[in-house]
Amino acid sequence: RLFNKRVFCVVCCDLRFRLTHLGGKEGRVCVTCHSTLINRGYLKEQYYHNCHTDINSLVVPLRTLRKEQKKVWFADSVLPRNEASSVNTSPTRRDSSQTHPPTAAQVESTHVSVRFSFLLIPKGWELKQMHWCCVDYTVEEKRTESSLLEELEQGLTEPLVFVLNANLLAMVKIVSYMNRRCWCVMSKGMHAVGQPEVVVLLQCLPEEKRFPTDIFSHFIQIYWDAQTAGKLLNHLSHSSAARGFLGGSEHAGFLYVRPTFQSLDGLPLPPQPFLFGLLVLRAELPWARAFPLRLLLRLGAEYRFYPCPLFSVRFREPLFGQIRNSIMRLLVDFRFYRYTLPVVTGMMVDLEARSTFITIPKTRHAELLKVLNRSIERVLAMAACFNERADSHLICVQTADGEYQTQAISIHSQPRRVTGSCFFVFSGSLKASSGYLAKSSIVEDGLMVQVTMETMLELRRALRDMRDFTLTCGKLHQSDRQEYVHIRWQDEEPCFNKGIISPIDGKSMESITCVKTCQRLEYRATGKVIRWTEVFFLQKEKQVNGHSRDANQKRLTEQFARAFCLTLCQSLCLLKEDGMSKLGLRITLDGQKFLAGSNGQCLPEHYQDSLKQALMAVVQSASQYCQHTSLQFELIFYILEDIL
Structure with a gap:
């Protein structure tokens, strides 16, 4: 029973808002909550509204800074009306930070003071606090x-x-x-x-x-x-x-x-x-x-x-x-997308003359085991990755009458030697009395292999044990017409992180394991935010106990990231003004070496000294794990304007 409560149906009250706990999806909210969310400074809906208006009310054009201009100061960080501002150097999610623009004596004569157009500000908002930073562009007037x-x-x-x-x-x-x-x-x-x-x-x-x-x-x-x-x-x-x-x-x-x-x-x-x-x-x-x-x-x-x-x-x-x-209607839930073709990173299928090679990186064995555990016993189907070593690839074309045909696309003016496939399906539906060892055929843009149930069980055991396996396809006693399907494990996996370099010294990060940070580790101070985004594992221990080792490494990298952010928190403005908005911290536990830098150079010595003291404290607190370990990793940070 309801006392002094008013219940509204969806027709009378259908307010919605994008909610973080729903993964950014819209959810129904009441009138009070909707008003609170708007006033607390969730900018997305306001920005998104502006994006559908005329270009002059959406953005402010910038032009490249002329050579004689060394620095440009401009005001940004639009805050909502009635937003409380406070200086906070602890990890926060939505708090705003207060800062003060430099006085005339603090701004050099070469600095040009300009301000963002008010057309950037959504309706109902006002410029409450001035935030100053140095960039390589100068803001032009409305064009x-x-x-x-x-x-x-x-x-x-x-x-x-x-x-x-x-x-x-x-x-x-x-x-x-x-x-x-x-x-x-x-x-x-x-x-x-x-x-x-x-x-x-x-x-x-x-x-x-x-x-x-x-x-x-x-x-x-x-x-x-x-x-x-x-x-x-x-x-x-x-x-x-x-x-x-x-x-x-x-x-x-x-x-x-x-x-x-x-x-x-x-x-x-x-x-x-x-x-x-x-x-x-x-x-x-x-x-x-x-x-x-x-x-x-x-x-x-x-x-x-x-x-x-x-x-x-x-x-x-x-x-x-x-x-x-399409065969995909059997392998994919196109209605609710509850299941689809699983993909193992780096796994590729090559079609050559009378031979097919399925190549799997050894480092992805754990991913393959998950696929095996989730698949039914009689069928094993997986999607392949694009093969850059192939010079052609199978494609699927849907005709005007809705049927699916197999074609091939190749690199211009190159002969076709290796053809890539988009997926493979192993089916244990072949009967022993059929007279075939196994049957292989191209279906749409993939490979279908029919085997007996005994062969299917043997194939699964080989995949679990990470052993190479070969299937012979064709009729019995006709070796001249037989084809082969080879499953091979390789030590190397395809290159990734191409072109990515370290901000410390320009070291290439190609084929180095990178993990994006799941949690948002942010520290706010003086109108800036320092954010930890990812970690590169330059040297990693061989995992004896995988889950516990990964958990320890995760906690350790987070502790170093917190210490780094807290140490530099009060210097964020100076670092940003000097163009050091992307920072790197390289840590070698074996020998306790620390190196921080930006733009291909090490940070100034006074920053290095402060960081060394803070990071040594982390090593001492985690000495039980840090002892006798050869772990080396690099943390990446960014300094941003505090706009929330």
Whole structure:
């Protein structure tokens, strides 16, 4: 029974808000909670609203700083009305920080004081506190969209820069790529939340006179999801967009890919890591979610680029229609996506003359065991990774009548020797009386192998024991027509972290294990935030007791990260002004060596001395674990503007 309570139905009260505990998804909230969430400074809805308005009310254009200008000071960090400000040097999630702009005596004569346009501020908000920082750009006064387009048409050497928030920029340039006139829109600032930068090449429409501002709003969405919910986009990930995205009701979002064989000549690119976003239509969205490699290769066949184009075309015809009689309907739940084809990182399938090779990295044995434990006894199906060593790849094409056909796409002007496959299926449905040792066939863009139940059990034992295994396919007593399927374990796995270097000394991080931090470890002080984003394990002990060892390493790296942040907390403004917004800390426990740096150089000596004292205290407190260990790792941090 309710006393003095009023219950509202969904028709009368249907307020919703994106909630962190729901992973950034919208949830129903009451009127009081909705008002509280708005007033506490959750900026996303306000930013997202601005992204659908005219470009002049969305962003402030920036121009590259002239050589004679050494530094530029500008004000940012928009805070909500009635937001309490306090200096806090403890790890927080939503607290704002208060700082004071430098006095006239503190600002050198070469510094130019400028202010963000109030058009950046959502409705109902006001500029409450001035935050000052040094950047390599100077803010221009409000410009018309037509004047900005004229500058782009003139072929500027440097991209136009737009402010999406105090920590996120969008770089825009019109380029000629593969004889196509394209918008090149790339982000700058995603790395600070652990997210690879995003590049979108969008083919221009005839006589187009508007900026593709929907891409700006999508960048803000990606940034917000990474910062608040920890949702990070990687190779073959996808992001969804509302109807009407980029002017088309069928535009559904982007599929993200790493460039491999494609040309990057003439493109202004961000530092590694970065991803290219390929526009996906609504009819193609199920494949982007469940089996993205099929969609990627089908795009390559459509535009004759191997393995796929890097540009997107609006208002094109969908490459896939309604899902009909595909083998994927048996392997993937296209309705609720409760199950799909599992993928083991680095596993590839090569088709050669009368031989098929399934290659699995030894370091991924634990992942394979999980797949074996979850699969049914009679069927083993897995998706493969794109094979950069292959010169061609199987693709699946859906015809006008809805049927699926097998084709192949290859590198231009190269003979086909090794053909990659998108998946494999081992089925234990073959009867011993059939007269076949095993049957292998190509189904759509994958490999189907039928074996007896006894062979299936033997195959599973070999995979669990990490042993090489060979299957002979064909009829008995016909060795001249037999084919072979080889399962091989390899010591090396494909290269990753390509192009990533250490901020300390430029050391290459290629093929070094990197772990993104799950928890948001942030410290706020003087209007800045220092954030720990990832850890690279340069040297790792052989795991005797895997779970406990990983847990100890996780706790240890977190303790070092906290000590690093607390030590530098009061110097964040100075570090940011000196251009040291990305910091690295390399720790070698065997010998107790510590090295911190930024921009390829070590930090000044007074920082090093303070850090050494704080880090030695961590070593002493964790001496039980640190003793007799050869662990070496590098922590990555970013200094940001405190905008929440």
